[in-house]
Amino acid sequence: MAVAVSYPGVYIEEFTPAPPIQGVATSIVAMLGPAPSGPILQPTLVTSWDQFKQVFGSQPLPGFYLWYAVQGFFQNSGQLLYVVRVSNAAAAAGVLTDLAGADTIQVHARRIGAAGNSIQVVASDVSALTNLPAFTNGPSIVSVTGTALTFASADDAVKFRPGDVVIVDGDPTHRANVLSINQATVTLSQPLPAAAAGQLLRLTDLVGGQDALVRFTDAATVSAYLTPGAYLEITDGVSTETVVVKTVAVETIMLSTSPPPLVTYRVTLTQPVHNNLSLASLNATTHEFKLVVSVGAAPPSETYNFLSMEPTSPRYYGLQVNGSSGMIQLSVASPPPPELPYQNLPQGQTVTLAAGADENLAGLTAGDYQDGLDSLLNVDVNVVTIPDAVGYADPMAATIQGALLDHCQGAPPHVGSRFAIFNSKLGDSITDVANRVQPLASFGGFGAMYYPWVLVPPAAPPPGSPPPAVGPPNLLVPPSGHIAGLFARTDNSRGVHKAPAGLQANLQGTIGVESVLTDIEQGLLNMSYGVNVIRVFRGSRPTVWGARTTALVAGNTNWLHVSTRRLFLFLEGSISEGIRFGVFEPNNIELWGKLKRAITAFLTRVWRDGALFGATPKDAFYVRIDDALNPPDQMALGILTIEIGVRPAYPAEFIVVRIGIWYGGSTITEG
Structure with a gap:
């Protein structure tokens, strides 16, 4: 907006640039499964292991793995977790x-x-109140001087209150509002004719379509039930209607002739009355249940x-x-x-009440897990896993994991916004897990399979219970909870662009794996099926040694790596939230410039963090908003198109070292 100038001098005008784009969260995790207690099908945020045990049970359910998955999540530095208790129990x-x-x-x-x-x-x-009478004050006017009315005593005047609408009895044409009361004098909003002297001044009758104020008086118990929201049936013996109370003001009036004060209740209604109602015979009855x-x-x-x-x-x-x-x-x-x-x-x-049902864990179906996924639709999460899915026999296990994939990758026209962590089944061979991952192929790389199961210590016995003669053995559990915690740990320490794998990707809380794979065996799963193997190397605990998505089995190597897909989810979410300020702004060059500067600044920060490849920002990304992308016909439809290209830093999955004998000018190379 141009500055309005008048005198010669310097004028200061502030301008507001586009707000900087903030990065969205990347490691808010959701887990679904049965639990001994807690709300059913209600995503519940937990931020610590102790909080989970307090809400969902201090001991695991035999034969189920949610408890161990959540423990593994927090052991591996996970912070924000939504837990959905899956159950077929129902409240009556x-x-x-x-x-x-x-x-x-x-x-x-x-x-x-x-x-x-x-x-x-x-x-x-x-009805808490019945036949509550309207307050009808009607003292005689002694004298009239313009807008000032004088009464015989202050007690006559003080019964009127500012805001009252009054008339001279028998002359409803002269309505006036009470402005103030001073001793025996009442001042009105407009003058009354001098002939009003000697007449009675009273509160006006209610006029249909106009009045929404009435005063009541009764015992002190009225205040407990004459409240905002009360339903009042009001009648004058001729007309009856039901109104809703909007406000109630308790007015305590001290009178010189009576030690107990006069208490009235000034009631405003949510809307004017429909009918004309005579105040003299008006009373009200409340309706409750x-x-x-x-x-x-x-x-x-x-x-x-x-x-x-x-x-x-x-x-x-x-x-x-x-x-x-x-x-x-x-x-x-x-x-x-x-x-x-x-x-x-x-x-x-x-x-x-009816239809209440006790929980029958043996009768859980894939539909129960689908209900749990549906409960997450309006919850902001980034990673989802169902550790108990693979505790069932096929085809139910495959159905549940397929539903998880559909939930995360979305269906057209809704683009995916979440990442799924899949587990193999206990006892799966290399051939079995290769077959299991193929139905979970995601062309956009919205999920990853991890193999094999991990060995963890058993749950501690409940406090106060006698120690067993022989402690329970260690047990194998699906790794997805530990993997989700690793995602969070890597995101917080390095960034979402760092693949959650490598020597630092050891799984805290684990002491072994179901089966130890060789390099050759992992190579087959990694190169042909994109299955991420958990390895045990000498002197270390189980370590994630793979970072591929299920896009490989879908034939799309653009989204081959977990870090690439999750980086783009981060970029897309951050930019979507960060440029929302531009919606409904004029689609002109000024807006284009603001958007381009905001996105460029954000991507530059991402490049500096090491998430994008290139010696300079220009080598790492571009932001395009121009006439070619935005022809007049598209702009007329309210559409603004922005094209962004980024060059992600892919993980160094294979490091090839070429070494040979050098004679100071010639090279002998083995290979």
């Missing part, structure tokens, strides 16, 4: 219907299992009275019940009921 549920017959409140047993099927919920209509919870024929164990359907109310059922009930949890029915207050209140009914 039921639904309350409203006065119009539509579903209004979903009821779930708080504890999962078939025991919830005996829970009964009885709903009934109740009551829930009684019991188990079978046992006496009621929980009772919740005067509940509201409005989330703004302190009596809202979600606050009153969910915060204290040990038996049920309530939520809005899906879809929410279409009825207006107070028709959305539950009708009188008795609901017995």
Whole structure:
């Protein structure tokens, strides 16, 4: 925007450059599997091994591997982990219907299992307040001087409050607002005719489509139930309608003639009343509901009275019940009921919860694991693994790992944004693992297979239990949890561009492998199938000695290496988030320049970190935004196209040393 100049001199105008692009996280991991406890199908963030044991159980489930995978993740310096407990247990549920017959409140047993099927919920209509009278103040005016009205006493005047809308009794045409009260004088927003002297001044009747304010008075118990969100049925004996309270102000008025103060309640409504209502005979009744919870024929164990359907109310059922009930949890029915207050209140009914089921781990299906993957769709994670997938016989094991691949690589038109870690099955031979990896071929390289299983110490016995005569043996577990921790450790120490393999890629917490492979055996798996082998070298613990994706078996060597795919996931995510400021900005040369500078600065930092190959930034990447990419017809459709080319630093997977005898000018080479 041009500076508005007037006098000769120097004018300062600040400009705002494009914000720098921040790198996104690369090692937030998600793991799925059965656990002894914890929320079901709810991604739960854990940041330590102790936290996991506290939430999901201090001991592993026999025959399952999630517990060991999480332990391996944190042993290898993993930091952020989402755990999804996979289970076929279900909480008993039921639904309350409203006065119009539509579903209004979903009821779930708080504890999962078939025991919830005996829970009964009885709903009934109740009213905390009935026939609450409107406040009708009507003292006689002594004199009128413009906008100032004088009354016989201060007690007559003080009953009016600023904001009241008043009229002279019998003359509804002259409405005025009370501005202030001083002793026996009330000042209005506009003058009343002098003939008003000797007449009664009172609060105005409610005019349909206009007024949304009314004052009530009653016992002190009113304040507990006349609250924001309350449903009021108001009537003057002629017209009746239901309104919703927006705000309530308690007004305490001290009178000289009566030691107990006069208490009124100034109520504003969410919208004006529909009908004309006479204040003289106006009264209100609240509408709430009551829930009684019991188990079978046992006496009621929980009772919740005067509940509201409005989330703004302190009596809202979600606050009153969910915060204290040990038996049920309530939520809005899906879809929410279409009825207006107070028709959305539950009708009188008795609901017995049903469909609760105990956990049957032997009956888990691939669909249960798919449900777990679906729960991650809106969670920000980078790496996903299911260590228990290979604990099942085929074809279920292959189906689960295939679902994991589909989840990570996405399906057109959605590009993949996650990386999958696959395991071989216990006992797989070289031929078996070669066959297992082929259905997991990912043309874009969104997954990697690791082989074989690793040997770990057994879980410590529960605290306080007597020590066994003979300690449990070490056991073999899938390596994916340890591998995920290695990913995080490598990312934090070197960067996502460093392949998670090599002499520094030892797996903490492991003491051996299922089978020791030779160089020849690894060469076959590495070159032909892209299987990453865990090796044991002299003097070291098991070490990851491979960094290939399953793109090799898909025939695409562009995404051959784990580090290349994960680097591009990092670049794509960071740039996508970092240039969001440009959405809906004018598509002009200025915006092109901002975007190009922001992306160039970011990629330069990535190059300096060693992730891109080239002696200079120009050798390592380019950013192109020009007319050829953005012709007028595309710009008219709101499309801005940016082309970015980067040259990743590939891992030195094979180091070839040429050595020979040198005679000071000639060379003899062996080879």
